[in-house]
Amino acid sequence: MxxxxxxxxxxxxxxxxxxxxxxxGLDPHDLHATLRAPLDGAAGFALPERVVDTGAAPVAQVFAAIAAALADTGARVGPDGALDADALRTVARSLGAPPDAVTSEADLMIISDVRVAAEAAGLIARRSGRAHLTPSGRAAAREETLDTVVPHLLRGWARRPIPPSNRxxxxxxxxxxxxxxxxxxxxxxxxxxxxxxxxxxxxxxxxxxxxxxxxxxxxxxxxxxxxxxxxxxxxxxxxxxxxxxxxxxxxxxxxxxxxxxxxxxxxxxxxxxxxxxxxxxxxDWDGDAPPSVNEELAAALSEREFTSEDELQAFVEDFTNRRNTAPVDDFDGLSPEQMQRLLWSPLEPGSPIAVSQVPRVTPPSPLLFLVLDLAQALGDAGLKATAKGNLPRTYVHEAAARYRDAGWVRSDLDVPERARGEEDVGDLHVARIVARMAGLITLRSGRWRLTKRYRDTMARHGALGVYGALFEAFVRKYAWNYADLYPEFDIVQRSWGFSLLLLLRYGGEWRPPEFYADRFLRAFPLALDEAEDAYADHPWMRDPADAVRDAYTVRALERFAAFLGLVEVERGRYGRLGRLRATPALAEVVARV
The missing domain is CATH 1.10.10 (Arc Repressor Mutant, subunit A)
Known part of the structure; x- marks a missing residue:
């Protein structure tokens, strides 16, 4: 283009x-809230139920044309929901186009876009191979001004990507x-x-x-x-x-x-x-090139004169490439390009780390212990789930005792002697969630059962293969901020690869958790802004830097690295993490490329 x-x-x-x-132009808190829930009205945008003068919007006109084609008996649709040729001729006619000009939705993509958005918004429904207007769709289509159509379609558009879909x-x-x-x-x-x-x-x-x-x-x-x-x-x-x-x-x-x-x-x-x-x-924008957020580039450009746009573009590309591939002290020697790959595609080719799907040694992992214990209890018959879908209380008591006897328990607060159910044993609760996310167990007909993937993995690779599946699910699918009281701090989980690189480099000797937390803060200082916003109404509660350090220590070092057997820990007063060092398994699970 x-x-x-x-x-x-x-x-x-x-x-x-x-x-x-x-x-x-938004502060981090408002921007985060806007991206998280853009249409809820508390942050972001206040989408009204009715907006006058929207009937002329192209999507409103197309919806009216589709509604005319679906009136009374509906219209036949393909397996993907696309309208058939007869319906499309009606739509084209309503839009003032030659009837034969639109033989498939691909001929006029706005038809497909509006249909998909209308389905997501509940204005159109499919059943028995036909598309029909829902009661809400009929009510919206009957309005002469179509004032409610566009807000409905916008909500639908936001919920479901328009085709064709790819990454x-x-x-x-x-x-x-x-x-x-x-x-x-x-x-x-x-x-x-x-x-x-x-x-x-x-x-x-x-x-x-x-x-x-x-x-x-x-x-x-x-x-x-x-x-x-x-x-x-x-x-x-x-x-x-x-x-x-x-x-x-x-x-x-x-x-x-x-x-x-x-x-x-x-x-x-x-x-x-x-x-x-x-x-x-x-x-500094003269209409030929947008401004750069990089002040270094702006300074470099101001020191040179360019005879053509091609020369300028070549300079910018060379400058950006050199900057993006140069080591950065705040990133502990990684380049910006390496850090970007580590944050957004840590398991893909080109990442600075390589993770073994089947490590050569079994990590001393509490998570793996709990999942293997659960798998043995499930056997062929499975276990009956509670009404909430949790593991049965009898098994929870037995598993908690075995977990305690194996020496994994940090304190009685983590595994109480008289647990009332699965959620009282936090590590077991997380293990069951992660095992399901990894496709190793499933809830079917009210019973927890082992999956074919678990049996195949055990047959091929044993517990090492199970560990690899759990690791991937833990970093890719499980939400680390689940059930804690810290702010979201998404960057703590997104930077898991960076945390493992720090442990590979410095984990050979015992170090306090603050050693790693401070390096995390140096690499991602904007986490402080999120902490300041989160505690703005209660400034006496805690220092923002301490909040970030505590969240990082709990999520990245304890509930990730230690739970997966990548570090061993020594605890101090009140069971708090005192110091840690890498286990031999760390270098078998992850390596720097």
């Missing part, structure tokens, strides 16, 4: 947090609140599409990395084309919150593809958090 891709450069996960603050498009779809924030902040004037693409690329390195895996030689082009097509055209323009110029309009500010917001943006997605004034973001 000519004119869009220049100046896009990959950024590290560390840089992406700074980029989000720079581009969106790049799904990652980009999840970033739609960032596009809306950019339109709120910068949309009053015509700006190049490539500026929006650059901003979102810097804020979502995971999407850029997905594009790199899909198209290694054309990752930036792939990202830019996917983003512009899906977000700026099929979302912002289709919902009427922006208008797009392909560069041939007389009233825009340039001759390249550009976008600006419409008044419908504030009516449909009013912002309920405060954004910083956008003016400073364009102080």
């Amino acid at each position: 000519e004119g869009i891709t220049p100046m896009l450069q990959p950024h590290t996960g560390h840089d992406s947090e700074r980029a989000r603050a720079f581009w969106t 790049v498009s799904d990652a980009i779809h999840a970033s739609w609140p960032l596009t809306v924030l950019l339109l709120h902040r910068f949309g009053a004037r015509w700006l190049p599409l490539r500026l929006y693409a650059k901003a979102v690329a810097e804020m979502t390195p995971e999407a850029l990395r997905a594009a790199e895996r899909e198209q290694p030689d054309a990752a930036i082009d792939t990202f830019a084309e996917t983003y512009v097509g899906r977000h700026l055209i099929r979302f912002a323009a289709a919902f009427g919150i922006a208008e797009v110029s392909l560069g041939d309009d007389e009233d825009d500010d340039g001759d390249e593809p550009a976008i600006r917001s419409t008044p419908l943006l504030d009516a449909l997605l009013p912002l309920v958090v405060d954004q910083a004034d956008p003016s400073h973001a364009f102080d």
